[in-house]
Amino acid sequence: MKKFFVAIVSIIFTFSAFGTIVSAEESGVQLVDTAKSAMLIERDTGQVLFEKNGNEKLPPASMTKIMTMLLIMEAIDKGELTWDEKIRTSEHAASMGGSQIFLEPGEEMTTDxxxxxxxxxxxxDASVAMAERIAGSEEAFVQLMNDKVKELGLKDTKFQxxxxxxxxxxxxxxxxxxxIAKELLKYEDITKYTGKYEDYLRENTDKKFWLVNTNRLVKFYPGVDGLKTGFTQEAKYCLTATAKKDDMRVIAxxxxxxxxxxxxxxxxxMLDFAFTQYKTHPMFDRNEAVAKVKVSKGSKKEIDAVTSEPISMLTKKSETVDDVIQEIKINEKIQAPVKKGDPVGTITLKKGDEIVSESELVAGEDSPAASWWKLFKRTMGQFTKVND
Structure with missing residues (x-):
């Protein structure tokens, strides 16, 4: 069991009444009729606003690529991959059927x-090429996908x-x-890609390739900037969409x-319902420093604990946030080496005894293990201070 140092930092934002969020079903609103299942959540809080058969296991078709993109974005965030790195296409990746950008064996394209x-x-083909670059093989990448499923605490997803x-x-x-989409949207750069309606690959060559977004809502619904469609004969027509208006981002x-x-x-x-009925109150941006963390035997004795994602409160349009307590818990005995992005604690927003938001805090920078000489000098410095 993890031990924590607990600090109730402050009471933040005092406005008028804070109400209980009522979902569409509870208010008698029917948003989905012909689809097999559906879900509507607010991104920052994860609050469910509508659900139809939300836990029914079904084929996701190309919505699978949301997890693929998540692992790509994590690799970039960790410095294990760069946007301008050239990725080589294997025979296996080039052999993929279905939707493709017609990569040839041996062809190189940047991560971007x-x-x-x-x-x-x-x-x-691009998905498999990236999978092979990140994990060494498609099979190893699939293992990473399913490991991430477990890390997110999801019990009804399995990828092949x-x-x-x-x-x-x-x-x-x-x-x-x-x-999974909520996790991907921590990386705001992804919508620069998923939100484009059209683009080109192999420009200035005789193999110039026109890309047109399979998600038509990117063009026709204001605020939609992702994420991924899907279709197979078995799955029928699927879509995980995200849209942002003002400070509120939702996922449908x-x-x-x-x-x-x-x-x-x-x-x-679903998007119309969310934007007309609810309002998001931003509290913290992603990567915002909220506490200091002491690192035992680290080259840096102290580093910032930063937010791992945007943190907000959600209310009905007619309501505002009231008397919210911010509680920060830092893991005890954090020992080097610590890498940027490693979990170091949690931040919780409470209304009385009710937890209304809970999110992980992560290391804002690396703190490698200190050399023995640095530790010796540090110890001698403390000894000198005691004897002065």
């Missing part, structure tokens, strides 16, 4: 170009490939897909709609 191919055109091509025991749920998921028109209409209804 590959992600555009995945996010805009749903390229299966990074593309969403039909496979036995490859499934997810509307709820799980919304949470549909599995198994009978037509693209039905899929888009039902997503639009």
């Amino acid at each position: 170009e590959m992600v555009r191919g995945i996010a805009i055109a749903s390229g299966n 490939n990074p593309t969403g091509l039909p496979a036995k025991e490859h499934y997810s749920t509307a709820y799980d897909m919304a949470i 998921v549909v599995f198994g709609a009978p037509t693209p028109k039905d899929r888009n209409a039902q997503i639009s209804k």
Whole structure:
């Protein structure tokens, strides 16, 4: 069991009444009729605003690539991958069927170009090329995908490939897909890709390739900037969409709609409901320093604990936040080496005894293990101070 040092830092933001969030179902609103399952959440809090069969296991088709993009963004964030690195296409990656950007064996594209191919055109070949670069093989990458599922605490998702091509025991749920999307959207750069309606690859060559976003709502619904469509004969029409208006970002998921028109209409209804009924109150940005962490035997004795994601409160449009207590818990005995992004504690927002938001705090920078000489000098310095 982890031990914590607890600090109730302050009472922040005192406004008027804070109300209980009421979901669409509780208020008698029906937003989805023909899709097999659906989910609507607010991104920062994860608050469920609408659900239909949210835990039913179904094939996610190319919405699988939301997890693929999440692992790419994590690798970039950790410094294990750069946007301008050239990624070589293997024979296996080039052989992928279905949606593709027609990579040839041996062809190289930058991470930036590959992600555009995945996010805009749903390229299966680009997805496998990136999987092989990150993990060494497609199979090893799939293991990383399923490890991430467990890390997120999801129990109804299992992946067999990074593309969403039909496979036995490859499934997810509307709820799980919304949470994976929530995690991906920590990395705000991703919407620069998923939010583009059209782009080009291989420009200035005789193989110039036009990318058109499979998510038409990017063009036709104001504020939509992602995330990923999906279609197979088994899965039917699927979409995990995200939209932002003012300070509020929401995620809407549909599995198994009978037509693209039905899929888009039902997503639009959910987005309309969220933006007309609710309001987000931002509290912290991602990577905002909120506490100091002492690192035992580290080259840096103290580092910042920073927020791992944007942190907000959610209310009905007619309500505002009232008497919210901010509680920070820092793990005891944090010992070097510490890498940027390592978990170091939690930040919790409370209304009385009710937890309304809880999020992980992470290391804002590296603190490698100190050399023996540095530790010796540090010890001698403390000894000198005691004897002065």
